[in-house]
Amino acid sequence: MANRAPLKITVIGTGYLGATHAAAMAELGFEVLGLDISPEKIAMLERGETPMYEPGLEELLRRHVAGFPDSSGRLRFTTSYEEVGEFGDVHFICVNTPQKHGEYGCDMSYVDSAFESLARHLHRPALVVGKSTVPVGSAERLATALAELAPVGEDAELAWNPEFLREGFAVEDTLHPDRIVVGVRSEKAERLLREVYATPLAEGSPFVVTDFPTAELVKTSANSFLATKISFINAMAEVCEAADGDVVKLAEAIGYDDRIGKKFLRAGIGFGGGCLPKDIRAFMARAGELGASQALTFLREVDSINMRRRAQMVELAREAVGGTLLGTRIGVLGATFKPDSDDVRDSPALNVAGQLHLQGAQVTVYDPKGMENARAVFPTLRYAPSALEAVRGADAVLHLTEWREFQQLDPAALGEVVAVRRVLDGRNTLDPALWRKENWTFRALGRPTA
Ligand SMILES: NC(=O)c1ccc[n+]([C@@H]2O[C@H](COP(=O)([O-])OP(=O)(O)OC[C@H]3O[C@@H](n4cnc5c(N)ncnc54)[C@H](O)[C@@H]3O)[C@@H](O)[C@H]2O)c1
């Protein structure tokens, strides 16, 4: 192996996952070719621009895309499957697997299409590695399709290597993963993946080798656990609201038990994004197909609790402004599903803003990075260039995404421009004492009124 040329890697689908994976693979020392069906995305990446906001990603790209000072030149992009097939020893599939329209199941059409396009161009031995989040059983099916479609036949092998990165920390998580999980069917596939991940493995990342179904299930069960933890604390928030308790104190107190842990116990308007909501729904749908739906009925409740929190936020706003939203002015801080991302897919913040608008409020939104995406999915809302402008003249201010910028806002300065000093914290990261000191009425989900 020592004399062999370094592996050449391709990454199919250069969205949130793929663009990061491609840049990280170049950082690890490999020659990398990224492919997407979107020529616009590829043109941006070739210019060293990221199609999305992800901290540190643009810098990483520019360290490796040719044309930048001192760049390694190891990272290139294309829209040609032919070029990818000729180039790669290891091909990572990172295309999207959204929720199907109008049902819970996973839309596998992008994965199927990417596999088919790639397979037809595999004229030399290759390892195809699925990274997209898919329903259990997909890898088995795709392995058969791959062997049938690839001109190289059985020399095109499949492995499944789910990804656990978090948006906002994608670069860090990819370069230093807390575990690497690989579903493989041969020693050769395992050896190749150990070679790909040699650097994180040398740094101590655990390497879990398993079969296809287990690898697929690790991913969906991890996301289900995370979603369950959030809905657990949000269920406690509902009880706190009924009993006048404080869910923030409660979370702190139970979190000291390290069997429970402090992480993922932030109560608020709940989880969103391109992963947790659709992944738990696809998991339930798949379990149903497998005759195991009963095992996952709790996830239906996890989903319901989550969606109720958004409705409760709207209700709290309606109550706060005196019973009707019609004609009121609401300043909304945050549009993305979480801070340090521009992603508004299934964003609780945008969803709440949208519901307020539909109930007749005049809603003005500000988000540090998500304005463009928010405007594209919800053009009828108003958008302001700063937090101060978003809350100007507002009857209530809603804090819906916990950007650090919002925690540093000066309640006195904001108080000068609003119509009424009334703030509702949907993320439980504002300091109530600070706002109340400046004579704001402060309300939050799961916390006492005063
Ligand atoms: N975003 C995350 O944080 C994250 C983390 C772990 C796993 N995942 C999983 O990774 C997958 C990708 O998620 P994402 O958020 O990066 O999605 P995304 O929508 O940002 O990116 C997907 C990309 O694939 C491209 N694409 C679609 N069909 C293609 C085809 N046939 N050939 C080539 N390119 C094609 C799209 O143009 C797009 O650029 C999903 O399965 C998701 O569940 C995402």
Ligand SMILES: O=c1ccn([C@@H]2O[C@H](COP(=O)(O)OP(=O)(O)O[C@H]3O[C@H](CO)[C@@H](O)[C@H](O)[C@H]3O)[C@@H](O)[C@H]2O)c(=O)[nH]1
């Ligand atoms: O205590 C918490 C923690 C998170 N959230 C919300 O939960 C959502 C998801 O957050 P997070 O999991 O950090 O974001 P993602 O980037 O979507 O990452 C999840 O989904 C990815 C895609 O599958 C996985 O790779 C990651 O491991 C998994 O954390 C966001 O809306 C957060 O605001 C809360 O409401 N309370």
